[in-house]
Amino acid sequence: MGLFILRRTLGFVLTLLAVSVVVFAVMNVLPGDPALTILGLDATDDALAALRAELGLDRPVLMRYFAWVRDALGGDFGMSHSFRVPVAGLIGERLPMTVSLAVAGMVLTVCLALSLGIGAAANHGRPGDWGVMFISQLGIAVPAFWLAILLVLLFAVKLRWLPPGGFAGWSDPVAAIRSLVLPTIALALVQSAVLARVTRSSALEVMRLDYVRTARATGLPRHRVLWRHVLPNALVPIVTIVGMQFAALVTGTIVIENVFYLPGLGRLIFQSIANRDLPTVQALVMLFAAIVVTANFIVDLLYVWIDPRLKARA
Amino acid sequence: MNRVPANLLLGGALVAAVAAMAALSLIWTPHDFAQMNIRGKFQPPGAEHWLGTDHLGRDVVSQLMAAARNSMAVALIAVAIGGTLGTLLGLVAAALGGWVEDLVMRLADLGFAFPALLFAIMLAAVFGPSLGNAILAIAFINIPVFARVARAAANQIWTREYVLAARAAGLGRFAISRDHILPNIAAPVIVQATIEFAVAILAEAALSYLGLGAQPPAPSWGRMLAEAQTLMYLAPQLAIYPGLCIVVAVLGFGLLGDGLRDLTDPRLARAR
Numbered sequence: 001m002g003l004f005i006l007r008r009t010l011g012f013v014l015t016l017l018a019v020s021v022v023v024f025a026v027m028n029v030l031p032g033d034p035a036l037t038i039l040g041l042d043a044t045d046d047a048l049a050a051l052r053a054e055l056g057l058d059r060p061v062l063m064r065y066f067a068w069v070r071d072a073l074g075g076d077f078g079m080s081h082s083f084r085v086p087v088a089g090l091i092g093e094r095l096p097m098t099v100s101l102a103v104a105g106m107v108l109t110v111c112l113a114l115s116l117g118i119g120a121a122a123n124h125g126r127p128g129d130w131g132v133m134f135i136s137q138l139g140i141a142v143p144a145f146w147l148a149i150l151l152v153l154l155f156a157v158k159l160r161w162l163p164p165g166g167f168a169g170w171s172d173p174v175a176a177i178r179s180l181v182l183p184t185i186a187l188a189l190v191q192s193a194v195l196a197r198v199t200r201s202s203a204l205e206v207m208r209l210d211y212v213r214t215a216r217a218t219g220l221p222r223h224r225v226l227w228r229h230v231l232p233n234a235l236v237p238i239v240t241i242v243g244m245q246f247a248a249l250v251t252g253t254i255v256i257e258n259v260f261y262l263p264g265l266g267r268l269i270f271q272s273i274a275n276r277d278l279p280t281v282q283a284l285v286m287l288f289a290a291i292v293v294t295a296n297f298i299v300d301l302l303y304v305w306i307d308p309r310l311k312a313r314a
Numbered sequence: 315m316n317r318v319p320a321n322l323l324l325g326g327a328l329v330a331a332v333a334a335m336a337a338l339s340l341i342w343t344p345h346d347f348a349q350m351n352i353r354g355k356f357q358p359p360g361a362e363h364w365l366g367t368d369h370l371g372r373d374v375v376s377q378l379m380a381a382a383r384n385s386m387a388v389a390l391i392a393v394a395i396g397g398t399l400g401t402l403l404g405l406v407a408a409a410l411g412g413w414v415e416d417l418v419m420r421l422a423d424l425g426f427a428f429p430a431l432l433f434a435i436m437l438a439a440v441f442g443p444s445l446g447n448a449i450l451a452i453a454f455i456n457i458p459v460f461a462r463v464a465r466a467a468a469n470q471i472w473t474r475e476y477v478l479a480a481r482a483a484g485l486g487r488f489a490i491s492r493d494h495i496l497p498n499i500a501a502p503v504i505v506q507a508t509i510e511f512a513v514a515i516l517a518e519a520a521l522s523y524l525g526l527g528a529q530p531p532a533p534s535w536g537r538m539l540a541e542a543q544t545l546m547y548l549a550p551q552l553a554i555y556p557g558l559c560i561v562v563a564v565l566g567f568g569l570l571g572d573g574l575r576d577l578t579d580p581r582l583a584r585a586r
Binding site: 022 | 433
């Protein structure tokens with residue numbers, strides 16, 4: 001058990017390191033001069049040289065990489081070129097928006113998907129099952145940003161129930177939550193289509209097992225058997241997908257924040273691309289990739305907790 | 315016995331429709347898709363413009379058709395590049411085994427840490443946004459997917475007796491990979507390619523919507539949606555059609571892939 005966690009932790013740290021190498025390499029080693037990218041073609045040689053010195057581009061690549069990792073571990077992501085403030089501060093300001101969006105999206109995804117998936121499995125082969133399967137097949141093909149646009153068309157443009165986008169801050173909590181309703185739904189609906197499918201097939205597999213029949217035979221009510229006995233044992237594949245989906249949700253916020261003009265990390269990335277703010281883009285891409293890797297790592301650890309049989313093997 | 319799966323039929327039909335639309339746009343569209351006519355903007359659907367015109371008076375049907383071509387071309391190039399490289403890596407990993415296999419699979423794991431969006435963002439930041447960078451990003455995320463599929467399938471074939479016989483006959487590992495392994499892993503690789511086609515179409519749409527893919531005036535469903543979003547109060551219908559096209563294309567390739575898998579691997583079909 002301890003060995004298993006140790007090995008996984010080591011693998012996690014190595015993956016993070018490898019990810020940092022890839023991010024740094026793409027942003028720094030690929031042909032192209034960041035100073036020229038930032039300043040444009042009509043920059044003077046002096047200005048270019050000054051900016052190269054400011055960005056540390058006059059130092060060897062390896063030294064720059066180690067300095068970047070060392071500073072990042074200490075929470076220093078360098079200076080944003082366009083905002084003229086530390087990147088860490090920019091991230092700190094916008095992180096709560098992205099995190100609340102991703103967490104709300106995940107909670108909604110799991111609630112929707114488990115109910116739909118278990119419901120479909122319980123009604124296996126009947127219209128309810130087909131309905132869920134049809135909707136989830138469709139849901140997988142619908143781009144989240146288009147769903148978001150359709151939601152805005154219906155609830156903001158036509159019915160005028162909710163704002164079409166923007167975010168005025170948390171000083172007015174009701175208005176803030178109202179602005180986050182549509183983005184959360186847009187994020188969650190598509191993801192829950194995938195998860196509902198997995199939940200359904202995993203639950204169907206468990207429902208065939210003898211102990212479920214025994215539980216039924218002892219006279220337990222149907223819904224109790226489903227939620228207390230079927231679901232916990234169907235969780236391993238579900239958790240795998242949830243882990244992958246959290247990663248998809250976090251990167252999905254990049255798209256959704258841009259659809260709804262929400263001031264989170266996703267908007268910041270695009271502002272930084274438009275401003276040619278390479279240090280900020282580099283920090284944000286690393287942050288998002290790190291979140292993806294961390295989510296996978298947590299899923300690995302959760303397996304052991306959910307399925308004690310794996311503990312014995314580990 | 316030889317029942318064709320329903321998802322194969324429906325998927326095939328949808329894909330054929332999109333492919334026909336894309337192919338037809340090469341020789342004919344109702345109007346020039348980039349032809350502007352400011353006086354004729356926001357026309358309702360009619361005999362002249364079947365789905366009306368956009369804010370610049372451009373014919374919507376013609377744009378949708380040209381965008382289908384763009385979408386299919388991007389998916390084809392990206393999946394071809396990623397699929398070829400990934401399959402080769404998987405073949406090499408299975409043929410050599412040992413630390414090479416470990417290394418390739420660890421690299422594949424690493425690839426999964428980068429969704430296409432993050433990779434496209436990095437490329438756009440360094441080189442500026444372009445359709446080429448979007449294709450590169452989508453191709454890149456396909457490499458680990460195909461490497462895994464090809465390696466898993468190849469490892470199975472390596473245990474077969476005819477491979478053993480080929481080794482006994484003195485054939486080298488790469489000759490066996492080329493003559494015996496590759497033809498026998500073609501089915502799962504093709505199935506995966508069909509599914510990845512759907513993923514690539516979705517990714518291209520999202521990247522173009524965000525401005526990281528097709529640049530104006532190149533036609534793209536994603537870019538049409540980005541433009542339509544700014545006109546939602548004026549012409550909400552413009553935000554409907556491109557999305558429907560994306561759904562039809564993605565659904566088509568997804569169903570086709572599922573159907574092909576059921577057809578080539580009957581064990582899976584029964585297990586479902």
